[in-house]
Amino acid sequence: MQNTTFQMSSIVTRYAPSPTGPQHIGGIRTALYSYLFGKKHGGEIILRIEDTDQNRYVPGAEEFIINSVNWCGFAFTQGVHVGGAHAPYRQSERSELYAKYADQLVKAGHAYIAFDTPAEIEAMKAHLSATGTVMPQYDASTRHLMKNSLTLAPEEVEAKIKAGEAYIVRFKVPENEDVKFYDLVRDWVNINSSQIDDKVLLKSDGLPTYHLANVVDDHEMQVTHVIRGEEWLPSAPLHLLMYRAFGWEDTMPAFAHLPLILKPDPSVLVQNKVRKKEMIVKLPSMYLEAHPEAGEAFQQKGEQFLQQVMRDPVTFQKGLKEDEKDKPEIADFKSWLRDQLYGKLSKRDKELHGIPVFPLTWTDPETGDVNVGYRELGYLPEAFLNYLALLGWNPGNDLELMTMDEMIENFSLEKVHKSPAKFDLDKLNHFQAHYLRNLSADRWLELLKPEVKAAGFDLPSDEYLLGVVDKMKERVTFVSEIPEKADYLFQAPHDFDQNMLSKGWNEEAMQMLRDLIGLYEKQESWTEMEIEEIFKTYIEENEIGIGKLMTPLRLAITGKSFGPGIFEISVLIGKNETLDRIKSALERLQPVG
RNA sequence: GUCCCGUUCGUCUAGGGGUUAGGACUUAAGAUUUUCAUUCUUACAACGGGGGUUCGAUUCCCCCACGGGAUGCCA
Structure with a gap:
């Protein structure tokens, strides 16, 4: 990897999203x-914004992409x-660039100018469908029937353009x-x-359309x-044809088409009793929305239907298929x-499967809808990215947990999978917990402080906070769980576990x-070993079962029945x-049983 | 409909003509622990179906089924 400078500098990749959301x-x-x-x-990585559709432009989308990538911890070179x-x-x-190249293609006879209105094209396709054509399209078989520079006289074309029509x-796809490829x-x-129609190159x-802009750029x-x-x-073959038409085939880029990320398997839903019950109620009302x-009456019918169909995975799969015997309202619901x-992971899947689809929280500028992102949910970028990287690629050994450098070292396009992957939140959470445990002290402080404040506690010293981290990091998956699960590390307990109490x-x-x-008060130096020793000596001398005292002690100090070691x-x-907490508990809590 | 792509444990996957088909997540059990976790050990669990080719196929070929994608003056 360190050698072959020539080869290294020759690689150029690009990420070319369109800012439509x-x-x-x-x-x-x-x-x-x-x-x-x-x-x-060692090559260049370009971020190119494909904003050629004016109608679908969404303000903020471009910044969102850049912010997301920044959060994930990688960067483009251009x-x-x-x-x-x-x-x-x-x-x-x-x-101007695209118009120039489109013109070049027209002049060379690889593309042509067309005047057909959408309605005319629609009519052509409808006519073909009616006469039994399976895939009606604007192509070699139909272009001679349409209004374009292939069928019109050059003067006519000229006149139409002059008249402002x-x-x-369109690209002239060979027959x-x-x-x-x-x-x-x-x-x-x-x-x-x-199979390919005469794609529109210039609107x-x-x-330009994606096809032209992408090839040209x-x-x-x-x-x-x-x-x-x-x-x-x-559409890759179309692009190949275009490179050929331009005379660029020699320098044509190599292609790598990545598998999609799919929704979780719905049969998992069926097998989970709680989720299943939820879904039986939720889905019909989502549909209704x-x-x-x-109509309101549908809700019940929908629920009935789901109840039958969701009995087990097999009935589920069968039941979801199209069936001519279905009543119309059920047929629509089914589809x-x-x-x-099924299908690609989408925006709705947060609601449906609890799987967020955006790295960062996004507020829709039009509707005001808030879609919560991984960052705001408390995921660590390195955990998120590591898991995401594995959804479609695997280094071929048993390596799963990888730093960015390890991923770079191990990455190869040949090891990218052909088949799509379903998102598994459990595994992501496992990665998250793992990375959390290995966080540096600085990162911990940075992440924990806002959570402590948000929970309404006074901020203790950094030293104390790191003590909290030390006790709690093995017990949580998200930083925000710390003030939630270990409130007693920030203030004396208000509530006590009733069950434990009884x-x-x-x-x-x-x-x-x-x-x-009494024993504790006499103890000057206060280390874990020493107070544990006092405790143990006491129970041994009095022949008490360890839990008999340990549980009430924990209860008095924390109010809870679980957590880090009580001496810690x-x-x-x-x-x-x-001592204050034990005393106060003794005053406040009446004996039970 | 048509075309294209895909199919290994429940999920993510390794592997590849002869393997006890390996790992990770999940689940369960056990060990450790004052509790809860962590950690460790163990267990459960897979080559979609049918035909070929072959001494032998999960691996190669064909068909089917299933899943996905495309079929826009969207990207």
């Missing part, structure tokens, strides 16, 4: 893989936010040609060109490796259900605690506080 974790993973690959080969040799990196700022540029993760893929607003920016989602696989026309339960808080225990206070806690909070 918050970046979902699939996008982050694509960005990550582009980064890992680029970094591994891009909208940092500049670079190929600036600008926003496609809306490069539009709207037009687009019936096998297009074969190599994909780094899927090997050879073969598609016949008749009537003068802006990857060429201009000297991109060597295009790493993108599987949804692009079917989306389809108010179904809606399929969309909700089991062991009696006259006998109270007397023992009074004895213990006593030392942390100090001698005075320990």
Whole structure:
């Protein structure tokens, strides 16, 4: 990796999202893989914003992408936010370029100008469908029937343009040609060109479509490796054809199409009794919300249906299939259900499966809807990223927990999976707990302080806080759980575990605690070993079962029945506080039983 | 519908013509522990189905089933 400077500098990858909304974790993973690959080969990693659709532009989306990547802890070497040799990196700022190249293609006979209105195209397709064509499209078989520069006389075309008539540029896809291309993760893929329609290259607003902009920019920016989602696989042959038409085939980038990230398996839902019950009620009302026309009466029917279908995974799978015997309202519900339960991970899956899809919290600028992100939920970026990296890639050994450097070292596109992966929150949480336990003192303080304040406690010293961390880090998955589970480390307990109280808080225990206070008071030096010794000597001398005293002691000091070692806690909070708490408990709590 | 891609424990996956099919998460049991965790040990659990090719197939080929994607003047 350290040698071959020439090879190293020649790699260029890119991440090219469109700012149509918050970046979902699939996008982050694509960005990550582009980064890992680029970094591994010492190359350039470009962030290019594909904002060629004016209608779908969402303010803030671009910042969201950059913030997300920053939070995850990796970076681009070129891009909208940092500049670079190929600036600008926003496609809306490069539009003359695309028009120029589209023109070049038209002149060379690889593309043509078309004047058809959407309605006319629609009519053509409808007509073909009616006469039995399975896949009606604007292509070699139909382009001669339409209004374009292939069918119109040149003067006519000229006149129309002069008159200001709207037009687009379409790519002239060759007829019936096998297009074969190599994909780094899927090997050879073969598609016949008749499957591809004459894609629009330049829209009537003068802006390019993805297909044109992407090919032109990857060429201009000297991109060597295009790493993108599987949804692009079917249009890759088109892109190849375009590189060919431009005469750029020699320098065409290599392609790597990544598998999708899927929703969790719905049969898991069926097997979980609690979740199942929830879903039987929730799904019909969610459907009702989306389809108010179904009518209130639907809710019950929907629940009935689910109850039958969700008996077990097999009935579930069968029951969700299309069935001609279904009543119309159930048929609609079913197809809606399929969309909700299967397929790519989507925004709805936070609600449905408890799986957030955004790295950061996103507030929809139009609706005000808040979609909570991994960061705000308390996930550590390194845990999130490590888990995400493994959803579609694996180094091929048993390595799972990896630092960024290890991921870079081990990464290869050949090891990227072909098949999609389902998101598993349990495993992410395991990673999270692991990384939390290995956090540095500085990070701990940085993360814990706001949580302590948010819980309404006074902020203790850093030293004390690190003591808290030491006692609690093995017991939590999120930092916010610390003030929640160990409130007694920040103030004397207000509430006491009733169950525990009824089991062991009696006259006998109270007397023992009074004895213990006496012994503790005499003890000058206050270390864990010493006070444990006092405790043990006492119970041995009085032949008491250890739990008989330990439980009431813990209860008096913490109010709880579980937690770190009680002597550790006593030392942390100090001698005075320990004694105060025992005394106060003895005053406040009446003996039970 | 048509085209493209995929299919190993419940989940994420390793492997690859002859393996006791390996690891991780989850679940369960045990050890440690004053409790709760952590940690450690153990257990449960998989090659979608059918045909080939082969002495032998989970691995290669074909078909089917299932899952996914694409089929826009969206990306």
